[in-house]
Amino acid sequence: MSKSFPHWMGKGVWLTATSLILLVVGFSSDATAEWASGQRLNSSANIDGFKGNQGIRTNPSTVNGVGFVHPNQIDIGSLGGGFVAVGTYNGRGTTGGSPDCPNDYDARWSIYTDGIIGGVYWCNKESDDAFGIGANPAFVIEWGWCPSVSANRWLLYMGGTLWRCKDAPQESGIAAVSGLETTPTTVTADYNIDAKYVNLKRNQTGSSTWISLNQNDPDADPNYLFTPVDSETFNVYLAPLD
């Protein structure tokens, strides 16, 4: 699906308005290239659940050497430490070390899980070409009982399936985040990999009630955009939103 603007002036006005939205909600100082996300950052590590729906708006054309990712993750333990994630990806996978998320050069999105636990990165491709344009798969990340090992673990669900249980010394996290990203870091071009995140909720440690995510820490590459809609909804995209 190609992007076009009526004329250059209209695009400039529109981008200026959207940039103002980013300034209002608080542009994070830790922006990384080719990334747009909404994050709930708590004052302490007390998030032990994160869920929502990932609205997939595009089937991007493959580009050799470029990966497209829609990650959903909880940063477990202290800030910037480990994390556990489940999401969808397309194109370039992981390289080096032991991660097992191979390249996937086609128009559909595959389910993956990844993270860092104990300082070591891991990745697993869980379901090949699971979704296409228009899909709204549900995802859930939570600390809970893993039936396969009869113990508490980080549970990673997508599309209604528990794909992986991961052991970690931390049972809660400081932040929950969803977004879009291109990889690797040398990629500077912007690709049309829009996503609309809805029904976003978090669970606080000690509670059995899910509450609205209420993201408070957006982050976006200057060309990608983040726009909040309500306490449980936001869009990440390359203008205009598909």
Next chain:
Amino acid sequence: MADTKRLKRVWVPIGVAIAAILAASVAATVVSAQNSSECSPFEGSIKESEAFTPVEGRMTQPRDPVITSYGSSDPAMDPQASVDAIHGKPRRWAAANGGSAYQYFLDSEVTSDMTLSEFFSAGGIQLDQDPAEPGEAFAAETLKNLGERAVAVQIGDYDAALVWADPEVSNTRLHHLYWSDGKVNYGLYADVSAEQMVNLGREFVCR
């Protein structure tokens, strides 16, 4: 003249017994030394796996958060968790919630915009404490889960797991040290060598 044969019959068994006692004493000393608390400086070198995942090899890029995004310079925390300094570096920032405490130690002040990678590049040491699960064998599970990426070491009275972590934003590979006292799981992180990390851990637990 004494009956030498009889004396021999007496002294040989005594000699054997004395030798056995001495041998047992030496063995006990060796065993005792092996079981004694490891607080002495580590000597030698630690062999670690060369395998790692580079930043460019990951599915998503590492982020470099600002340390002061949470916590404060002196938050309320369990006095037993609170640490004033590690290796002469004062605590500059901390965050605490329930049974968890995350503390940052640095020679200089943590500035308001200092990122995690900048903190470690400046010589920072981070200490994480999280509640242990009942019956959890934290170090053993870490060693099992991480396989060749973790090395078993002794820190004071504790079995510990030493990890040469995958690189983060700055392409720096920190060393992590994990151990537990049965109530609290500890994580110690710094940009130092494996041997230096073991010594940091011993210095901390043996203080």
